[in-house]
Amino acid sequence: MRSVTINPARMCQPIGAMYALFGVHAAVSLVHGSQGCAAYPMRMFNRHFRELVQVAVSSLGEDASVFGGKKNLTTAIKNVIARRHPELIGVITTCLSETIGDDIDGIIREGKYECKVVPIHTPSYVGSHVTGYDNALCSLVSHLSKEPDAVDERINIVPGMVNPGDIMEIKQMLDSMNVSYTILSDISETLNAPLMLPKPPFPEGGTSVDEIEDCANACGVISLCEHAGGSAAVFLKGKYGMAADTICPIGVENTDRFLAAVCDMTGGGIPNSLEKERGRLIDAMVDVHMKTYGKRAAIFADPDIALALAEFVTELGMDVVIISSSTASRKFLQKAKSVTDGGEILNGRDLYELHRAVKDREVDILFGNTKCKPIAKDEGVAFVRCGFPVYDRVGYHRYGIMGYHGGVYLTDMIMNAILEWEERE
Amino acid sequence: MPFTLLKSDKPIPEREKHTYIKAASENLLPRCNVQTTPGDFTERGCTYAGCMGVVCGPIKDVIHLVHGPIGCAYWTWGGGTRQNLSDNPGFHRKYCFSTDMQEDNVIFGGEDKLYKSILEAHEEFPEAKGVFVHATCTIGLIGDDLNGVCKRAEQEIGIRVVPFNCEGFRGCSQSLGHHIANDTLFERVVGTKEPEYTTDYDMNIIGDYNIQGDLWVIKPLFERMGIRILCTFTGNASVDEIAQAHRAKLNLMHCQRSTPYICRLMEKKYGIPVLRASLFGIEQTSKALREVAAFFGLEDKAEEIIEEEESKVAPEIEEYRKKFDGKRVFIYQGAPRAWHWIPMFRELGIETIAAATTFGHEDDYAKICARVNDGVLVLDNPNALELEEILSELKPDLFVSGLKEKYLSYKLGVPFINGHSYENGPYAAYSGFLNFVSDIEKAMFAPVWGLIRREGHA
Numbered sequence: 001m002r003s004v005t006i007n008p009a010r011m012c013q014p015i016g017a018m019y020a021l022f023g024v025h026a027a028v029s030l031v032h033g034s035q036g037c038a039a040y041p042m043r044m045f046n047r048h049f050r051e052l053v054q055v056a057v058s059s060l061g062e063d064a065s066v067f068g069g070k071k072n073l074t075t076a077i078k079n080v081i082a083r084r085h086p087e088l089i090g091v092i093t094t095c096l097s098e099t100i101g102d103d104i105d106g107i108i109r110e111g112k113y114e115c116k117v118v119p120i121h122t123p124s125y126v127g128s129h130v131t132g133y134d135n136a137l138c139s140l141v142s143h144l145s146k147e148p149d150a151v152d153e154r155i156n157i158v159p160g161m162v163n164p165g166d167i168m169e170i171k172q173m174l175d176s177m178n179v180s181y182t183i184l185s186d187i188s189e190t191l192n193a194p195l196m197l198p199k200p201p202f203p204e205g206g207t208s209v210d211e212i213e214d215c216a217n218a219c220g221v222i223s224l225c226e227h228a229g230g231s232a233a234v235f236l237k238g239k240y241g242m243a244a245d246t247i248c249p250i251g252v253e254n255t256d257r258f259l260a261a262v263c264d265m266t267g268g269g270i271p272n273s274l275e276k277e278r279g280r281l282i283d284a285m286v287d288v289h290m291k292t293y294g295k296r297a298a299i300f301a302d303p304d305i306a307l308a309l310a311e312f313v314t315e316l317g318m319d320v321v322i323i324s325s326s327t328a329s330r331k332f333l334q335k336a337k338s339v340t341d342g343g344e345i346l347n348g349r350d351l352y353e354l355h356r357a358v359k360d361r362e363v364d365i366l367f368g369n370t371k372c373k374p375i376a377k378d379e380g381v382a383f384v385r386c387g388f389p390v391y392d393r394v395g396y397h398r399y400g401i402m403g404y405h406g407g408v409y410l411t412d413m414i415m416n417a418i419l420e421w422e423e424r425e
Numbered sequence: 426m427p428f429t430l431l432k433s434d435k436p437i438p439e440r441e442k443h444t445y446i447k448a449a450s451e452n453l454l455p456r457c458n459v460q461t462t463p464g465d466f467t468e469r470g471c472t473y474a475g476c477m478g479v480v481c482g483p484i485k486d487v488i489h490l491v492h493g494p495i496g497c498a499y500w501t502w503g504g505g506t507r508q509n510l511s512d513n514p515g516f517h518r519k520y521c522f523s524t525d526m527q528e529d530n531v532i533f534g535g536e537d538k539l540y541k542s543i544l545e546a547h548e549e550f551p552e553a554k555g556v557f558v559h560a561t562c563t564i565g566l567i568g569d570d571l572n573g574v575c576k577r578a579e580q581e582i583g584i585r586v587v588p589f590n591c592e593g594f595r596g597c598s599q600s601l602g603h604h605i606a607n608d609t610l611f612e613r614v615v616g617t618k619e620p621e622y623t624t625d626y627d628m629n630i631i632g633d634y635n636i637q638g639d640l641w642v643i644k645p646l647f648e649r650m651g652i653r654i655l656c657t658f659t660g661n662a663s664v665d666e667i668a669q670a671h672r673a674k675l676n677l678m679h680c681q682r683s684t685p686y687i688c689r690l691m692e693k694k695y696g697i698p699v700l701r702a703s704l705f706g707i708e709q710t711s712k713a714l715r716e717v718a719a720f721f722g723l724e725d726k727a728e729e730i731i732e733e734e735e736s737k738v739a740p741e742i743e744e745y746r747k748k749f750d751g752k753r754v755f756i757y758q759g760a761p762r763a764w765h766w767i768p769m770f771r772e773l774g775i776e777t778i779a780a781a782t783t784f785g786h787e788d789d790y791a792k793i794c795a796r797v798n799d800g801v802l803v804l805d806n807p808n809a810l811e812l813e814e815i816l817s818e819l820k821p822d823l824f825v826s827g828l829k830e831k832y833l834s835y836k837l838g839v840p841f842i843n844g845h846s847y848e849n850g851p852y853a854a855y856s857g858f859l860n861f862v863s864d865i866e867k868a869m870f871a872p873v874w875g876l877i878r879r880e881g882h883a
Contacts, residue, residue, distance in 0.1 A: 004542035005495065005525040006549065012496030030464060034562055034593035036471030040500035042829050047506065052832035054809050059461040059469075065566065065594045076464025082436035083465075083810055095494045096562040096594055099531060124494035125526050125563065197879045199813075199836045352520075352549075371502070374519060 006352035007371065009300070010326040013122030015041035016132025016228065017092045018055060019161050019388075020140065023185025025206035026087040028080050031057045032073050032104060033094030037124075047391035049164075049191045052203075056080050060096055069102045074111060081114055086202075087209045088116045090136060098123035116209055118143045128327040128348075129388075130228045130302050133161050137184060138231040140212055148216040148240055153266045154180040156218045156242075158232050160225025161302060161388055164192040165400035170224070170249070173259065173403050177268045182211045182218060184232060192398060216240045220265030222258070224248050224402070225304035227329060248304045249402045250410070251312030252281060258403075277404040284408045285316060288415040293317030295418070298358050300324040300351070300368035301387040303332040309367055309386065310339045312407070316414065321361045322346065324354050326387075351375065365418065382421035384414055427453050429802075433810040437462050443805040447794050454790040457782075457805040460597045466809035468829055469783050471593030475602020477501050477559040479683055480610075481589065483634045483659040484667070485511035486554045488546045490522040492539050492571070493561025497593070498523030506828050508637045508846040511661040516553070522546050531563055536574050543578040543586055554664045555585040565592035585664070587613045598784035598806070599759070600682065607686035610659075610667060615691065618668035620655060626721055627655045629673040629697075631688055632680030633704075635660025637850030642857045643704055646734070647677075650718060650726045658684065671695045675720055677702055677713070682760035682789060704853045705762075705861075706769030707735055707742065734855040742773070745862045750774035752869065755821040757807060757830065758844050760785035764792040766825065766844070773862060775823070779815055781807045809833065823869055838877050840868040 014037055018029045022045075031038040038057035045053040058076040060069045073091065080089055091104055104119045111117070120139045122132045137158060157174075159167050167188035174181050189205025215221075216236065220243035223233040230246055237244035243265050249258035255278070259270055285292075297318040299309050303325040310320045320340045325332045328348025336345040344357050355375045358366060365382040366372060370392045376383035390396040400406035401413075427448055434440040442456035461467045470478070478501045481489060491498035502521035511517045524542045526535050543556050556578070560571055571588040579586040591605045620627075628647065633640055640660045647654060656662060656670035676688050676699045688699045700720065702713035711731045718727030752775045756763050760782040767777045780793045781804035793803055802819070804811065812830060816837050824834045827845040834841035842848055848864045851857040 002545050003524070003538050004490070004545045004549075005498070005523045006546070007502070007521050008495050008499050008523055008525065010495060011499050012494055014496070034471040034473075035461065035467060035469045035598070036474050036497070036500070036593045039468070039470040039474070039829065040496070040505070043506050044500070046828050046832060050832065052836050054466055056464045056466050057461075058463045059467065059597075060594050061460050061597060062595055065562075072463040075462075079437055079462065079464035080466075083433060094562070095526075095531070096566070099563055099566045123528070124496050125528050125531050128495070193836070195836060195838070195877060197838055197877055 005350045007350050007355070009324070009348065009350050009354070010128035010130070011041075011044070012124035013127055013129065013132030013135065014092050014094055014124065015044060016129035016134070016161065017090065017120045017122045017136035018045070018053075019129070019187070020133050020136035020185050021090045022053065022190050023183070023187040023206050024088055024140070024212070025190070025208045026202040027206070028084055028086040028089050029055045029092055030076055030080055030089050031055060031092045031094060032069060032097040032102065033057065033060055034096055035059055037094045037096070044389050045191070048389040049397050050394065051191050051193060065096065065100055068100060069097055070107050073102065073104065073107055077111060077113060077117060086115055088118065090118050090120050090140070092120050092122050092136070094122070095124040116144060130161065130327045133228040134231045137229045138235055141184065141215060141232040142235050144209065144212045145216045145236070146213050151217050151219055152180070154182060154218045155262065155265050156182050156184055156215050156221040156236065158184045158221065158223040158229030160223065160228035160304065162224065162305075162402065163397040163400060164188040165398050166402040166406065167400070169400035169403040169406040172405070173274060174262065176271050176273050177259075177262065179262055179266050179268050182215055183207055184212065184215060184229070216242070219243065220245070222247060222261055225302065226331065227303045227327060248308035250305065250308035251315050251407060252278070252404070253315065254308050254311055255403050255407065274404065281404040281407040281411070284411045288411060289317055291415060291418050294319065295364040296321045296362060298322035298324070298354070298361065298363040298366045298381075300326070300354055300366070300372055302326050303329055305387060307332065307335050307339055310336075312410070313414075314339065316411070318365070319343070321363060322354070322357045324349065324357070355379075365414070365421070380424070382417040384417045427451050431811050431814050433814045437465060440465070440811070445803045447797055447799055447801045447803055449799050454787055454794060455803055455805040457790055458597065458600065458784070458786045461806060467806060468808065468827070469598045469806060472595040472599065472602035472605065473497055473559060473561055473591050473593040474501075475599030475683070476589050476591030476606040477602070478505060478507065479599060479634065480603055480606035480659055481557055481559065482507065483509040483511065484557070484662050484664055485513040485517035486663045488522055488550060488553045488556045489559065490524065490542060490546055490556055491559050491561060492524045492535065492569070493526050493563050495523055495525045497561040506846055507634070508850070509634045509660060510638050511635065516550070520550070526563060531567055534567060535564065535569050539569065539571075539574050540578055543575070544582060547582045547584065553584070555587065557587050557589060559589045560592050562593045565590070565594070585613070600784040600786070603683035604686050607684060607690070611687050611690045614664060614667045615687070616668070616671040616695070618665055620669040620672050623672050624653050625674065626652045626723075627673045628652050628675045628677055628717070629656045629658060629670050630654060631658040631676050631678045632684035633657060633660045633853075634680070637847045637852070639851040639853035639857060642851050642854045646714060646730060646854060647717065649730055650714070650723050652717070652721060652723070658687065671697070673697055675700060675717070677717060679704055680761050682785065703765040703768075705765045706772050706858055707738065707855065708772055709765070709768060710854050710858070711735065738855045738859050741859060742862060745866060746772070746774045749865065749869070752822040753778045754823045754825060755779040755815060755819065756844070757781040757812070757824070757826040759783050760789045762844055764789065764796055767793065767796040769858075773865070777801060778819055778821055779804065781805070813837065823865065838874060840871070840874060842868050
């Protein structure tokens with residue numbers, strides 16, 4: 001295997017932690033590191049969501065890197081609270097602060113702060129953005145959740161690094177089932193905010209700190225992306241004995257399973273309106289099956305999304321000839337073997353390797369983020385944009401691909417990509 | 426009171442010294458080029474960004490290998506959000522190289538991985554003219570011998586391998602990264618190759634990064650005058666052009682914050698004089714052409730070009746000026762564009778009511794203060810809360826800044842132009858100026874601004 005990475009498939013942990021914190025109402029991400037570690041990820045959010053994001057940084061300089069960053073961190077927390085009055089600060093570490101070995105848990109514990117301050121360990125030399133999201137969510141839940149005092153029929157949903165549109169799809173399904181829920185954490189409004197004046201100090205929406213504190217009173221937890229949020233579900237199960245499941249509801253059967261799990265946990269049923277939505281998805285799939293059947297698909301995404309997408313395109317009659325995960329994991333490798341029939345599995349390999357595989361495998365259609373566009377272009381394959389970041393087109397964050405309704409949108413997108421590809425000459 | 430403390434800065438009074446309201450009677454400048462107040466929501470980046478992102482990244486035919494964990498390479502892939510175009514798109518900005526340091530590399534050192542990575546990258550892309558190795562935070566902390574590894578790799582692969590010690594935590598902003606890139610390129614590249622021939626009219630354009638093709642409208646103006654551009658530092662530059670830059674007769678410096686270092690070094694070692702120029706707006710562009718022409722004795726030719734170019738754009742600009750007259754702009758840029766653009770906006774009838782820079786030094790602020798009217802707010806290293814306060818209280822008709830500030834502006838209902846990577850550029854020289862004013866019109870006169878509702882509206 002190469003030592004050099006060419007065209008990386010993944011970002012580093014801090015951006016995943018920010019992603020999670022943007023879904024908490026009036027929360028501030030405070031990066032403990034170099035200024036670039038805040039500035040660069042902010043731009044990636046700007047490009048994908050076309051939204052305002054604000055991230056604070058402790059601005060570690062040369063002195064702090066030698067003598068430790070305690071003073072910078074305590075000053076930064078104090079300044080953020082005094083000027084921004086947040087309900088929560090997530091302190092996000094970096095390769096710099098982890099390598100110099102600042103004891104951020106100790107520093108935070110020593111301080112007496114007017115708002116919740118949660119340490120999130122996200123060294124950039126371990127894992128990826130997915131790991132960062134997972135660590136952040138687990139930190140939030142483990143530091144904030146209180147012992148249950150009145151468990152009810154509410155469920156917790158840990159969405160992972162999905163789009164606002166995906167969370168809207170999940171919410172609409174749960175609403176139609178009359179199920180109460182807490183989304184941990186909810187970017188559906190914070191990263192798809194209306195333009196109305198005056199601008200609120202923090203975007204409206206997001207999960208409140210109270211809701212996170214109360215999350216142990218739910219009867220169950222479902223993580224949609226096991227690699228990005230699964231640890232929080234495992235924590236809730238381990239500490240409070242909460243029923244836990246992990247299902248990524250992309251495609252017909254995955255959504256069926258998701259809804260069945262919700263019914264199991266809450267005792268609810270599936271309303272006719274959802275049955276109709278399922279019927280519409282099947283209708284959309286029937287409409288296009290003469291074009292989708294037998295197409296050779298290459299899928300690149302974060303691990304859970306890649307697996308679920310592979311299952312969905314299989315439902316559309318495609319052959320998954322390549323499945324590629326941004327982040328290496330043993331679980332991905334195992335599951336990838338079961339969702340592909342002899343297809344090539346790229347477990348956390350870079351996009352240069354994906355390009356090589358696309359060339360070798362006579363791919364018809366490629367699924368991936370904007371970084372995959374040159375591969376699709378060079379190899380002349382149909383291209384369906386999904387995942388994070390997508391910034392060469394607008395609006396992808398607004399529309400969900402999860403659930404039956406999201407499946408219709410995804411089916412149409414796939415079909416249109418095939419039609420455009422057929423018209424390319 | 427020359428200095429002022431914004432309302433949002435009450436808890437961080439040290440910001441007062443960075444916030445100056447210009448008065449002609451005084452000889453004051455805002456405090457600048459110092460460490461950021463921790464946690465103040467700064468818009469600044471890091472030293473790596475200044476070195477790899479700004480100065481080195483535009484060099485189009487070398488492998489830019491980022492030594493460190495994966496994120497830093499990912500952010501600068503394809504220039505990041507920077508639109509530093511080149512004529513080598515099949516390679517430049519298409520590929521991103523990283524040593525992707527893992528935990529065991531941090532513990533046991535990353536030298537072996539770096540060495541192997543250089544060799545492998547060269548093997549995959551043998552046509553690349555060199556390997557530039559950029560260090561990120563971790564490298565400075567664990568003490569990898571960057572210079573030693575690069576030297577060894579250079580001997581092995583036979584093309585230049587240049588280390589840049591641009592760890593993100595060095596310095597207080599991107600600015601030190603510019604300096605490191607300048608020094609390293611001067612020491613390791615400039616003067617290592619002789620041009621095939623020289624002429625009496627050889628000139629370098631230093632400090633232009635070809636944002637959305639700026640150089641492609643700047644360069645022909647000088648070429649038509651009879652000048653040969655030996656090297657563009659570093660927009661659309663090949664490493665060989667930089668290597669032979671020492672034979673130019675004149676350095677024309679555009680970005681005067683990121684490149685005065687190399688200009689000074691070349692002046693000292695090779696005796697190349699420096700001419701500082703602004704190539705934005707009609708007046709400044711024509712002035713620059715005249716000054717360059719005077720240096721080379723090409724005045725007649727320059728006047729012909731100036732007349733032709735001005736007559737092409739002036740009538741249209743005049744129409745825009747009528748439409749823009751009396752509008753007010755807040756300019757917040759890296760540094761020099763803040764003062765490049767004050768007179769350019771004035772040409773359009775637009776007055777600057779506030780000017781700020783991310784990493785300006787004293788000379789930048791001196792130029793800003795010399796160009797703005799009394800009472801104008803001049804701000805160093807503004808943070809997100811200060812920007813929101815200024816946009817809300819001063820209500821400019823236009824805010825010119827970068828991507829991170831774009832959606833703050835939009836959410837406050839303030840028309841915005843991305844001055845870093847442009848909207849529909851290029852923006853430089855004559856034809857670029859037309860693009861700029863056309864974007865200003867789109868930004869300020871888009872009907873959507875009139876549709877925003879305020880709270881309490883039925």
